Structures are given as C-alpha cells and as structure tokens.
Amino acid sequence: MTRMLTIGAAQLGPIARTESRASAVARMIALLEKAAARGCRLVVFPELALTTFFPRWYEAELSAVDGWYEAEMPNADTQPLFDAAKRLGVGFYLGYAELTVEDGATHRYNTAILVDETGAIIGKYRKVHLPGHREDEPWRAFQHLEKRYFETGNLGFGAFKGFDGVMGMALCNDRRWPETYRVLALQGAEVMMLGYNTPMHYPPVPQHDHLQGFHNHLCMQAGAYQNGMWVVAVAKAGYEEGCELLGQSCIIAPTGEIVAMAGSQGDELITYDCDLDRTKEIKEHIFNFALHREPEAYRLITATKGPIPPA
Ligand code: CDT
Numbered sequence: 001m002t003r004m005l006t007i008g009a010a011q012l013g014p015i016a017r018t019e020s021r022a023s024a025v026a027r028m029i030a031l032l033e034k035a036a037a038r039g040c041r042l043v044v045f046p047e048l049a050l051t052t053f054f055p056r057w058y059e060a061e062l063s064a065v066d067g068w069y070e071a072e073m074p075n076a077d078t079q080p081l082f083d084a085a086k087r088l089g090v091g092f093y094l095g096y097a098e099l100t101v102e103d104g105a106t107h108r109y110n111t112a113i114l115v116d117e118t119g120a121i122i123g124k125y126r127k128v129h130l131p132g133h134r135e136d137e138p139w140r141a142f143q144h145l146e147k148r149y150f151e152t153g154n155l156g157f158g159a160f161k162g163f164d165g166v167m168g169m170a171l172c173n174d175r176r177w178p179e180t181y182r183v184l185a186l187q188g189a190e191v192m193m194l195g196y197n198t199p200m201h202y203p204p205v206p207q208h209d210h211l212q213g214f215h216n217h218l219c220m221q222a223g224a225y226q227n228g229m230w231v232v233a234v235a236k237a238g239y240e241e242g243c244e245l246l247g248q249s250c251i252i253a254p255t256g257e258i259v260a261m262a263g264s265q266g267d268e269l270i271t272y273d274c275d276l277d278r279t280k281e282i283k284e285h286i287f288n289f290a291l292h293r294e295p296e297a298y299r300l301i302t303a304t305k306g307p308i309p310p311a
Contacts (some may be wrong), residue, residue, distance in 0.1 A: 005163050007095050007191070008043040008090075009034035009232050009277060011249040013266035014240035015052045021077035023216040028094075029084045031269050036088040041117060042163050045234040047095035047127075047172045047195035048110065050078070052190040054088040054097070054237065055145040058136040060107070065149055069099035069108060073121070086119035091163060095171060095195040097150075098126070112169045112195065113205055116162055121216035125169035126153025131193050135202045142243050146173075158185035168229070172196035175233065176219050178226070179301070185227035186289065190276045192223070194233045198246040212246050217258065225256030228282030230274045238265035254279045 010031040015024055028045055035043045048054075054068040073096065074082045085092055091114070098111035110130065114123035131150060132144030157180060159168045168189030173181040175194050184192055200212050208215070216233075224231040230253065237247035249262040251272040260270040283289070300308070 001277050003164060005041055005165060005191070005274050005276055006039045006268050006271060007251065007261070007274050008038065008040040008230050008232045008271045009231070009251055009262070010035065010043050010045050011234055011247060011251045011262045011264075011266075011268045011270070012046050012049060012236045013240040013264075014036055014136060014245070015050075016071075017052045017241050018038045019052065021050045021079075027267055028081055028092075030093065031267060032081070032084050032088060032090055035271065036090050038269070038293045040090055040271055042091045042093075043234050043269075044193045044232045044234045045095065045195060046234050047112070047197050048097055049094055049195060049236065050096050052241055052245070053197045053245070055132065055149050056142040056149075056241065058138075058143050058145060060136075062149070066099060069097040072099070073113060075225065078099070082119040083116060085115055085117065089117045091116045093169060093193040093195070096138065098099065106124045108150050108169055109153055110146065111153075112193070114160055114162060114167060114169060114193070122162050123157060123158060123169060125158060125171070127156050127171040127174065128157065129173045129180070131173040137203075141201060142203075144203075151265050152229045157183040157187075159184055159189040163191075168192045170194045173261045174177075175223065175231075176215070178223065178264050180228065181223035181227040185229060185283075188240070189227075189229055190279045191230045191232060191274065194220075194231065195236070196233065196246075197236045200244040200246055216246060217250065217252075220250070220252055220256065221256040224252040224254055225282065226287060228254045228287050230254060230276070230279070232274075235262070237262070247270055255284045 111126035130146045132146040134147040166188045168184035251260040
C-alpha cells in the first residue's frame, strides 16, 4: 500500500522591513505555481511569512507593533494566495502574526494555519514555545522579543484530518522540544509542518553559532524517527535587516533521513513524494506506542515545568 502525498517546502529569502505583504504573497504564489507544476498537493511556507521578522526591534508600546499583525485571515493582501490555492488545487501551511479580540480583550499570537486544496482553512495552531525575551536588551546585536509580542498559544498541539492523512503543525522553536512531536504523534499525526526564522547568531551563547545548522536537523531528525512522522521544515532564510537567518529547509522521512534539502538562502522550492504509509514502518514496530510506551513512568513530564532534583 502507498498513500502518496507530494509536499513542497517553499523556502523564502529575506523580507525587507519595507516590503509589502502583497509582494511577499506574490513571491509565495510563484512558488505555489511551481509546486503545482511538480505535482504537489500541499506546500509549506515559513513562520511569519508575510513580513520581516519584526520581533528583532523593541517597541515600548505594544500598539506600535500592531501593524505587523493580521486581524483577519484571509484579508485583502492574502486573498490572492487563497485564490491561487483553489485555482491550482494545492493546499498550504502559512505562518503569520495574529491579532484577535476575544471577550473584549486583545490577544497577539504567532500563528500557523492549514488551508486545503479548495482554499478553506481546516486547522489553526498558535505557537506554544516562545523563545527570546520580554524587555529591551540593547547589548544584543539584535533583539528577539517573541515573549513580548506574543502570548503562549492557547490551542495546544492540534492534529487535523486533511490531504488523506493526519496533519500536525508547529512553529520554529517548537522543533527543539520533544514534547511537540510526541503530543502530535499521540493524535496520529503523520506529517509535522513547521516554519522557522532562526538567526545564525545566538547572542547569549555565541559559542554555539556554528552549530545552528546541526541543531536544526538534529532535533527534527530525532523527532521524525522517534514519532514515525514526516517532518517538513521551512525557513525564512538569508540576510534580513542585518540578521543572517539559517536556510537548510528540509523534508525528513519517518526513518529520520533528510530526503530533500534547500541549497540556497533565497526563495526556493524543494519537493518530495511522501508516502504516508511509510509512517507504519516506525509506528507499528520500534515505536509502537500502544505496545511499548509506559506513561506511568513519564508522569513528571506534565507534573512539573522545571527540574526537581533528588533530595
Ligand atoms: N523564531 C524562533 O522561534 N526562533 C528561535 C530562535 C532561538 S534564539 C532566541 C529558534 O528556536 O530557532
């Protein structure tokens, strides 16, 4: 048996601070058209794919950053992407900054949506693991203010039926946490889609700068294998507003093997024929959860946030 889903990982090069959303959307539509020509039914775009990575600049007032968020989805700028998806019969994952008013209160999330081949939104994810800091830290070469500009996602790690499979979403820093993959796999997720913006320079621990590419693949290859899922990880790459962002977008098989990888730092499409039934090679054998997991022994994982050393 095979259940083939051809997936595209649509890496974007840098987006300038002055670049319009309409321009970013036009770049994404060009990649979507290329993906359709290569037989893709699903394309994954990066995290915060409509704008530059704005958390690198400090603003004292949150209202000063509101222009970077989307209050509606789709909206006038993104509707052409939804129209292209419907016209081409290609669904997509898209990361963007979400501004929403719920019960009279304003909320800001780092969000991803899953859109099916008819252009309908079938899933939403709000980033759980927010890296960086809350206050201005001028000693850094650039800021990473996700903790200031976003609330912790309140939707959990949902899995969604679509594309004849079970699809999961995560965003950037989530890929470094094993819990992300496991919670998705426990819902039967067969594909984890993830967009990222990863600076090559990590100001608090610069001695790890040369390991950015290694750590990127290390955690995702392990996550794919240990959970028997395809991982499609897509960068916003290149030199963006004084910050070098990691590329190396990739598609990883459930065996943990990288089967496709971007070779540039710019707009680039990589594709792979992902057989969703290959997840069974792992899920029905070495990581057969129902047979081999011992949740009683893992209670600490949800019982505590930080470590509890022995007395
Ligand atoms: N966007 C994002 O989550 N980036 C982080 C940078 C970590 S350093 C603050 C990442 O994990 O790649």
